[in-house]
Amino acid sequence: MAVANTVAWRRRHLVTMEDLFREEIELILDTAPQFLAVQKRESGIKKVPLLQGRLVVNLFLEPSTRTRISFELAAKRLSADTLTITTSGSSAVKGESLHDTLANIEAMHSDIVVIRSRFAGAPAILTHRHTSRIINAGDGSHEHPTQALLDAFTIRQHVRAQRDDPGAGLDGLRVAIIGDIAHSRVARSNIWCLTKLGASVVVCGPRTLLPPKIERMGVDVTSDLREAMKGADVVYALRIQLERQAQSLFPSLREYIRLFRVDSESLKVAPENALVMHPGPINRDIELAADVADGPRSVILEQVSNGVAIRMAIMHLLANSGPEE
C-alpha cells in the first residue's frame, strides 16, 4: 500500500456512510489496492486465503445481478465459502421475518452476511440482535455504502493519476450528481462519503425528484443541468427508475431527456477532463448518452472492477475486527 494508515479498523458492520469517519473511509480506500492487484492478477496470484473456511452469506431480498455477483466474487477471491439466498424460493415467501431468517443463517455459523433489502434501516436494525458481520448492499432509498466507497476509490485513482500525486485525495473536488435524488440510495451514500472526504457536491434533477431540505446534507441544489456541470470534476448520472413516470413524478421521458440527460452536448459546459460515472445498469440514451457511456471520459467499467476490490477490502477488515467497543 502506498499510504500507511494509522487508524485501526474496529467496526463489526458496514451499514451506512453516515456513520463512518473520514479516517475509516480512507482506511478502506487504502486497503483496496492490494486486492485490486489480486483481482487483476498482477503478480500471478488469483486468490488469497484470507477468509478460507469462513462463510459469507448473500441475502438478496431485492432482485440484483451486478451487486450480488460483485460480492460473491469478492468472497470467492478471498477463498470464503459462499451461500446466496434470493427472494424467489426463499422462506421470505412463507412470511418469516428478516430477524428469523438471519437468526437461522447465524445458527449455521455464518461469518459475514451481505444484505440487500427494500426496507430502509433493515441492516442497521439487524446489527443490534445478531452476531454476524453485516454489510449493507442497499436498503430501500436509504444507503448503498459499498457503492459510494467504490465510487470514491475510482475518483481518487483518477485524481492521483491526473496530478501524478500518489497521495492526492478528494479535497476541493466538485461532484455533480444528476437524476432522481429523492429515491436514490446511491446519491445519499455518495453525498455522505464525498463530503466527508472534502469534496463539494451539487445535486441536480427535476424539482419533484429532489428531496425537501436536501441542502441540510451540505450540498448545493439546482434543477439546471448546465449550472450543475459547470466546474464539475465528476459528473455522476443516476439511473432513472422508469416506473416513477407512472407515478407522475416527472412529466415525460422526452422532457427528462431534454433537460437532464448527460450527453456530449450538455457536457460541453463541464471541464474537459471531467469524469463521467454511473452506478449501472444504464438506461442508454435516457439518463446518459450511449456514446458518452462508452467514451474516453467514462470510468463506468472501472467502477465495476474497483467494486470487487473494495468489497474484498471491506470483508477483510470486518472479518478481522475485534468486538466493537
Place this chain on the structure above:
Amino acid sequence: MAVANTVAWRRRHLVTMEDLFREEIELILDTAPQFLAVQKRESGIKKVPLLQGRLVVNLFLEPSTRTRISFELAAKRLSADTLTITTSGSSAVKGESLHDTLANIEAMHSDIVVIRSRFAGAPAILTHRHTSRIINAGDGSHEHPTQALLDAFTIRQHVRAQRDDPGAGLDGLRVAIIGDIAHSRVARSNIWCLTKLGASVVVCGPRTLLPPKIERMGVDVTSDLREAMKGADVVYALRIQLERQAQSLFPSLREYIRLFRVDSESLKVAPENALVMHPGPINRDIELAADVADGPRSVILEQVSNGVAIRMAIMHLLANSGPEE
C-alpha cells in the same frame, strides 16, 4: 466421540425413518458431534476433506431455503462440490420425469443426491433404479427423516446436559407434537424416530387435522392441548400451513390460536424444564408465541445448528457405505 458404536453403517440411502433400526439411528446421532465441533470451529478446523472431489446434487423440486442451505453447507464443510437444482428454470418445467432428471444427473457422476419432492415416496422409488446415494429432504406429507434425526439429536443433547449423563438416551421421555399432524412429514418422521428410541409420543391437534388410525403408529392422541402437555419433556409445535384454512380443515385462525397455540399460558401445565421445539419457519404468535420461541425453553436455533452437523454425519456415512446386501 463419547460412545463407541458397534454397528457398522451399511445403507446406501436415507429415505425414511420407518425403515431405520434403533441402532442405525443411534449411530447417526453418535457420528454427529465430531461434525458439530467442525461447524463450531472448536479446534480451529472449519472444514474436513472427507468428501473432497465428490459431487453432492441438491434437487429441490419444492421451494425451500433453510433445508436446502443446511444441506449445501453440510456438503461444503465436507469439501464436496455442490450443484443445486431448483424447480424454477429446471427441465422439470419441460415435463421431464424425475427418473430422467436423476438419470441425467447420474450420467454426470453424482455421488449423493438430496431430493425434496412434493410426491410421497418419490425418493424411495428412485433408489430402485439409480446408483447415487439418495437422501430424502422431504417428500410430500410422507417423511422428512433428517429433520427427525436433528430433532432427536437436539433432545438427547439436552437430556444429557440436564442429567449430567453423557450416555443418556430418550428412553422414557414424553414428547408432545402439536398441530396439523395429518399433513406433516415432520410429525410422521419424528413419531417413527422417537418411538424407536424409546420415547412416548402424544399427538395433539384439531380432529380434522389428526389422521385416522394414527394410534396404530404407537402414539397417544388428543385434541386437548393441556392434556398433551401434561408431563411432556418436549413440546414440539408444528408449522401451520395457513393455506389449509381455505380448505376448511379448521374453523378459523382465532379458534386455532385459542385452542392449540403453544404460549406461556398453555405451557403452564408442562414441566418447568420442558424443551420447546419447532421445525421452522415459525408463524410467530400463531402456532407458537413469539416470546416462547425466543425464550429460555426454546431450542429452535440449536435445532438449526445441529441440522448441519447431522447432515454432515449422514453424508459421511452414506458416502462410505459399501453396496447394500
Place this chain on the structure above:
Amino acid sequence: MAVANTVAWRRRHLVTMEDLFREEIELILDTAPQFLAVQKRESGIKKVPLLQGRLVVNLFLEPSTRTRISFELAAKRLSADTLTITTSGSSAVKGESLHDTLANIEAMHSDIVVIRSRFAGAPAILTHRHTSRIINAGDGSHEHPTQALLDAFTIRQHVRAQRDDPGAGLDGLRVAIIGDIAHSRVARSNIWCLTKLGASVVVCGPRTLLPPKIERMGVDVTSDLREAMKGADVVYALRIQLERQAQSLFPSLREYIRLFRVDSESLKVAPENALVMHPGPINRDIELAADVADGPRSVILEQVSNGVAIRMAIMHLLANSGPEE
C-alpha cells in the same frame, strides 16, 4: 491420448460449428478422453487444477438445467471458480443490453463466459467487442456447437469399439436426424459437424418443419421415416417443441407419432447395431419410444456423460489459446 494431433488450437471462442475446420473438431475430440477419465475417476483423480483461480461465468438467458449444470460441472472439475447468472433476477429484467451485461462481467475479470441466448448470432456478435473467451451454449434456432461435439464424440467412441479400431472416425457413416429440423439448433450444428467429419446426413420430418433449401447444407431430405432410417448407423431423434403445435406447424401429436416416432417398430428398417441418440430432455413416447430410450441401442446417457468431458476439453483449449491471428 491415443492420437497425436499436429494441429495447435488457436481460437479464443467457440461460437459455431460452421466456422470450425475438421482438424479443429478432431483436436477437441482427441482432447476429451483424458477429461472423461477424470470425470469417471479412473485413476482416483476427481479434479484437475488446470483452471485454478480462473473465473467461468455461465450466462443463461434462456431456461436450461442440463446444459447449465454440465458446463458448471466441467468448470468445477477443472478447479475454476464459477458464477451462474440466469434470467430471473438478472439485470436483463432492467432492460440492460447483452453488451452491457457482458462488459460488466468482464470488468470483474472473467476468463470464460458461457452464453445461452434466444437470439441467433448473439454469441458471435459479442466476440467482436469483448475479451473473455466465449462459448455458445445455444443461440436461438442457430447453433449449439458443444452438443454437436459431444454427439460426434459419442458416435466415434462406439464406432471405435464396434470396429475394434482406436483410430476409426466418422467417414462414410450415415446419420438420420428426425424431427423439427427447421427450429433445431442441435440439427444445424450436428449437420455441420458430421458432414465435416465425413459422415453423410439425412434429415427427416414433416414438410412444415423442414427448412427451405436445407439440401444446400449437403444433406439428404425426406419426409419418409423408413427411408431415412434405411442404412442409418445413427438414428438421432430431436425433441419436439410441443408449443409448435399451437402454431399449426404440424397437424396433431397423434399424426406426428404415427409418422415420425422412433420406436421398435419403425427401427426395424435400420441396421441392427444402429445407435439411438437424443439431445434430451425426452418427451417419452412422443418423438422417441420409452423402451427404445432405455434399450440397448440407446446411448443417450453416454451423451450426457461425454458432454461434461467435451466441455472440459473446450474450456481447457480456449483458456490456453493465445490471441487469435
